[in-house]
Amino acid sequence: MCGMNALPLILVALLTIFMGLLELDWTQFFTDPARELFRELVEEFRGKRDLVTVLEVVGVGMEPVVLRFQALLEEGVFRVELLAPEEVSDHIFTYRQGILVHYRPYGGGVRFVRVFPEEPNLAGVALDLGKVKLSLTEEVLGAGWDRFPRAPLDLSGLAGSPSPPRGFARSTPPPAPLPGPLRLTLSHLPEPLEEVTFWLARETHAIRRFTVAFRMQRVNVRVVELRFDTGISLHEILEIPPVVETIWYGGIQSM
Numbered sequence: 001m002c003g004m005n006a007l008p009l010i011l012v013a014l015l016t017i018f019m020g021l022l023e024l025d026w027t028q029f030f031t032d033p034a035r036e037l038f039r040e041l042v043e044e045f046r047g048k049r050d051l052v053t054v055l056e057v058v059g060v061g062m063e064p065v066v067l068r069f070q071a072l073l074e075e076g077v078f079r080v081e082l083l084a085p086e087e088v089s090d091h092i093f094t095y096r097q098g099i100l101v102h103y104r105p106y107g108g109g110v111r112f113v114r115v116f117p118e119e120p121n122l123a124g125v126a127l128d129l130g131k132v133k134l135s136l137t138e139e140v141l142g143a144g145w146d147r148f149p150r151a152p153l154d155l156s157g158l159a160g161s162p163s164p165p166r167g168f169a170r171s172t173p174p175p176a177p178l179p180g181p182l183r184l185t186l187s188h189l190p191e192p193l194e195e196v197t198f199w200l201a202r203e204t205h206a207i208r209r210f211t212v213a214f215r216m217q218r219v220n221v222r223v224v225e226l227r228f229d230t231g232i233s234l235h236e237i238l239e240i241p242p243v244v245e246t247i248w249y250g251g252i253q254s255m
Contacts, residue, residue: 007060007067008080008093008100010212010219014196015071015078024129034136037184040205041198048073048228054083059219061085066224070232079237094238101240109243133187138202139180181208191215 021042026035045051050072057065063085071078080093092103102112182200189195195213200206209222 007057007065007219008078008095008102010192010214011069011080012076012078012095014193014212015073015076021129032134034134034184037136037182037200037205038134038186041184041200041207045073050228050230050232052225052227052230052232053223054225056222056224057219058221059217061088070237072232072234072237075234077234077237092240094240096238101238103240103243105241107244109241109245111240111243111246112249113246114249128190131188135185135187137183137185139183139199140178 026039050070052068052070054066054068057067065082065088066084068081068083069078070081075096077096078094082088082091090105092101094101094103098116100114100116102114104110104112179202182202182205183197184200185195185197187195192214193212194215195211197211198207199209201208207223207226209220212219212221
């Protein structure tokens with residue numbers, strides 16, 4: 001469960017980076033295709049009050065984890081509800097002003113509270129765009145298929161005609177390559193992040209999935225659903241079921 005408990009911190013770190021980028025003056029940075037596309041992604045968040053997304057995460061357990069992530073963007077408040085697999089479903093994480101709450105439904109409900117006294121808004125994850133390396137590549141689906149050996153077709157003669165000579169047999173042509181997604185990679189990121197890669201739809205630039213590398217772990221995330229300005233309230237973000245016990249942890253302790 002160590003990786004599972006790290007997941008909310010990964011998500012809030014990403015959210016904090018995006019919120020910090022909203023305040024940047026992009027005109028001061030050298031323009032290239034990768035930075036322009038990244039600026040476009042950040043602009044998608046600008047002016048939005050809240051977001052709700054459903055994600056499928058691979059890399060935090062033996063099975064893929066499905067979760068609902070809700071956030072009030074301006075306040076930096078978020079909620080994670082685990083939906084699958086069954087053994088972790090109904091776990092809830094909330095974060096606000098340096099306090100991370102983990103609700104577990106066992107034994108009548110237990111609330112674990114972890115406090116980050118020096119990082120009320122995870123300010124230590126602030127991003128210096130001048131130090132970040134961005135790269136953009138265009139993936140091609142089926143590239144290189146023509147290099148695979150193909151057995152010749154031994155075709156029977158048509159309409160009673162004799163079969164072609166063995167040395168004259170033809171093989172099927174390789175399928176034509178198709179334009180694939182765009183891949184935008186950010187590296188040289190501040191701890192705990194090291195690298196984030198986004199796969200974007202070629203036409204709309206919508207985020208299809210992304211990979212987060214931090215320390216010794218890599219997490220792959222598929223975006224199942226994404227909506228902005230749903231009207232969710234602060235109370236709805238922070239609400240958890242009744243509990244019979246609350247356990248407090250300091251910033252350096254593990255939940």
